[in-house]
Amino acid sequence: MDFPLVIFCTTSDENEAKLISETLVKEKLAACVNRIPGLQSIYFWNKQICDDQEWLLLIKSKKSRLDQIIFRIKAMHNAEVPEIIALPIMGGSEDYLEWLETNTQ
Secondary structure, three states: OOEEEEEEEEOHHHHHHHHHHHHHOOOOOOOOEEEEEEEEEEEEEEOOOEEEEEEEEEEEEHHHHHHHHHHHHHHOOOOOOOOEEEOOOOOOOOHHHHHHHHOOO
């Protein structure tokens, strides 16, 4: 069963965020991607604590596109293991959800 998703992905800089966002929308894998600058992330990687400024992408799409989205992000992303997590959209404006469906076909 297909359903709408919001997918979170962080990027290292504005250029990477823009490339991923534009590609996903152009290829109709996502209906919309919000690019949010100034995210500060603290995480554990390669046996050390990292503290980096990143961009957050909020990708609106649907379950049937998730595997393609993951593949495309990994192909464009600078990180060895990019953050890509998906959460179901449990409700919302029917008009918006119909628009999302139409723009991810």
